Amino acid sequence: MTIEGDCEMKRTYWVALLIFFFIIFSTGCDRNQSSEQTSALNQDLSEKYGLLEKCGNRAEEWFKIYQQNYPDDKLTYKNHFNTRLNKCFIYITSFQSGGYQTLSLFDVSENKKYGSCVGAIDDEEHFACAFLNKDVKSKTEWDSLVKPFMEE
DSSP: OOHHHHHHHHHHHHHHHHHHHHHHHHHHTOTTSOHHHHHHHHHHHHHHHHHHHHHHHHHHHHHHHHHHTOTTSEEEEEEEEETTTTEEEEEEEEEETTTEEEEEEEETTTTEEEEEEEEETTOTTSEEEEETTEEESOHHHHHHHHHHHHHO
16 A cells, blocks of 8 residues: 555545534534434435445555556555445556656446546646547646546
């Protein structure tokens, strides 16, 4: 596991914990809210946290296997559970010798590659990118296509 992956899991844990306490304390202030509603909110939050944790664990295992195929590259990853799509994504950055990098987005559960972008580390103008089997004109466009998968 990389430091970035470990930090991402810790960050996900703390965010979920903060959300949990916010809901607990904010719902306690509303005297008109029934205990059933509070219980339902707590259950929903618990389920969401479970999905986040499961995604983090699966992404970590998936990354370990993926990393074995690229022993000479320096790899980092970020994972994200997209609640809208109900999918766990992993965004991998691979630094190769010669000053090149590869950016890739995968669905962890389906082991499906959504796209990749390859280019020189210092030159964002000359990247070769594809997303969902279509060519992408620039790294900037690539970033904008990936963003909704990694932020929702």
